[in-house]
Amino acid sequence: MESNGNQFLIGGIPAVQIAEEFGTPVYVYNADKIESQYKRLVSAFSGITFKVKYACKANTNINILRLLNKLGCGLDTVSINEVKLGLLAGFPKQEIVFTPNSVAISEVIEAAELGVRLNIDNLNILEQFGKKYGRSIPVCIRINPHIVAGGNKKIQTAHLDSKFGISIHQMDKVVKIVTENNIHIESVHLHSGSDIKDVESFIQGLDALFEVSKHFKDLRYIDFGSGFKVPYKKGDIETNIEELGARLSEKFQAFCKNYGRELELWCEPGKFLVSESGFLLATASVIKETAAETTIVGVNSGLNHLIRPMMYDAYHEIVNASNTTGATHAYSVVGNICETDTFGVNRTMHEVHEGDIIAFLNAGAYGFSMSSNYNSRFRPAEVLVYKGKAQLIRKREVFEDLLAKQVEVEL
Numbered sequence: 001m002e003s004n005g006n007q008f009l010i011g012g013i014p015a016v017q018i019a020e021e022f023g024t025p026v027y028v029y030n031a032d033k034i035e036s037q038y039k040r041l042v043s044a045f046s047g048i049t050f051k052v053k054y055a056c057k058a059n060t061n062i063n064i065l066r067l068l069n070k071l072g073c074g075l076d077t078v079s080i081n082e083v084k085l086g087l088l089a090g091f092p093k094q095e096i097v098f099t100p101n102s103v104a105i106s107e108v109i110e111a112a113e114l115g116v117r118l119n120i121d122n123l124n125i126l127e128q129f130g131k132k133y134g135r136s137i138p139v140c141i142r143i144n145p146h147i148v149a150g151g152n153k154k155i156q157t158a159h160l161d162s163k164f165g166i167s168i169h170q171m172d173k174v175v176k177i178v179t180e181n182n183i184h185i186e187s188v189h190l191h192s193g194s195d196i197k198d199v200e201s202f203i204q205g206l207d208a209l210f211e212v213s214k215h216f217k218d219l220r221y222i223d224f225g226s227g228f229k230v231p232y233k234k235g236d237i238e239t240n241i242e243e244l245g246a247r248l249s250e251k252f253q254a255f256c257k258n259y260g261r262e263l264e265l266w267c268e269p270g271k272f273l274v275s276e277s278g279f280l281l282a283t284a285s286v287i288k289e290t291a292a293e294t295t296i297v298g299v300n301s302g303l304n305h306l307i308r309p310m311m312y313d314a315y316h317e318i319v320n321a322s323n324t325t326g327a328t329h330a331y332s333v334v335g336n337i338c339e340t341d342t343f344g345v346n347r348t349m350h351e352v353h354e355g356d357i358i359a360f361l362n363a364g365a366y367g368f369s370m371s372s373n374y375n376s377r378f379r380p381a382e383v384l385v386y387k388g389k390a391q392l393i394r395k396r397e398v399f400e401d402l403l404a405k406q407v408e409v410e411l
């Protein structure tokens with residue numbers, strides 16, 4: 001968090017000023033933070049060819065995509081529309097990987113025809129794809145090594161009956177399909193969930209990929225996924241990126257030597273690149289003393305804009321951007337959605353008054369991209385702070401947007 005005297009700043013600009021100019025609720029992203037996270041990750045790895053693919057489901061604003069493309073980052077996509085957004089944002093085809101789950105073969109074929117790289121995580125799809133394309137289009141396969149890692153259960157992907165990846169116990173089936181259809185496997189991949197803090201889990205994952213690699217002679221890269229944990233509060237544990245980079249680089253060098261060729265090492269973070277860059281700014285609409293001890297701050301936003309606290313029990317730090325000094329109190333901060341809609345309980349904040357700007361931190365990933373019109377409320381505007389300037393990158397919705405796709409019929 002940046003603050004300068006009494007001001008809460010985002011990329012050098014007072015949050016209250018941004019709120020005044022663009023209104024609230026508004027998502028604000030600091031481009032400098034995205035850039036520094038990208039550079040930090042890249043420089044943690046050395047002595048190998050290392051590539052980062054931004055998992056764009058975290059935040060698909062076209063300007064965020066363009067920024068990461070400009071920095072030299074690639075793209076990890078999970079739907080055909082994300083593939084198309086990536087192409088529109090200027091990513092070269094071969095820098096985009098399509099890593100879908102539970103999609104029909106037709107969607108995989110559509111991506112293949114667009115010329116992006118493909119990551120297949122299903123034996124039936126692999127077989128159908130091989131029958132159609134044979135060796136002409138190389139593919140990556142997503143392996144599930146069943147290494148349980150990550151935070152909340154909803155973001156773990158490693159269990160034996162997981163829908164993600166091809167089980168490491170089904171490698172004989174993979175090899176059979178690959179041989180019979182003369183498929184070129186150019187990569188092996190895993191992604192074991194999100195909020196994985198210990199470097200050891202990544203090492204285990206990479207070891208599993210090395211093991212699988214011996215089945216394939218024509219690999220070009222190995223993709224160890226992501227799930228790097230970012231700090232959500234002061235003193236919070238995060239993945240030690242520097243240690244991760246040093247240890248994986250060393251292991252990878254040894255592996256390449258063994259394999260007999262220099263391969264590329266890839267990873268595909270979402271949260272790590274954009275989470276800390278983002279803030280959701282809302283306005284305190286009401287202050288409410290309850291019959292108990294708690295004082296409630298109700299804001300003009302809710303789980304329709306930032307669902308992570310309610311969906312994953314995620315902790316987002318909450319700051320009163322209008323008042324950064326003086327007495328503090330404990331507050332529960334809630335949204336305006338008509339069901340339980342709690343951003344945080346018992347949070348210490350500088351005294352809150354109606355009209356104050358409340359900032360939710362770490363809101364750059366899975367914030368706007370998971371937002372909805374629930375309760376017929378508008379989705380927020382988005383603002384990018386780039387080179388010291390705050391610019392609108394998505395307009396706030398208006399009433400017509402709520403009806404735009406509805407069709408009135410004769411009743």
Ligand SMILES: *Cc1c(COP(=O)(O)O)cnc(C)c1O
Pocket residue numbers: 055057058076078099191193194195225226227228268269270271272365
């Ligand atoms: C969501 C996802 C990621 C990114 O996860 P983060 O925790 O945001 O880093 C990476 N790879 C795949 C395949 C994903 O689905």
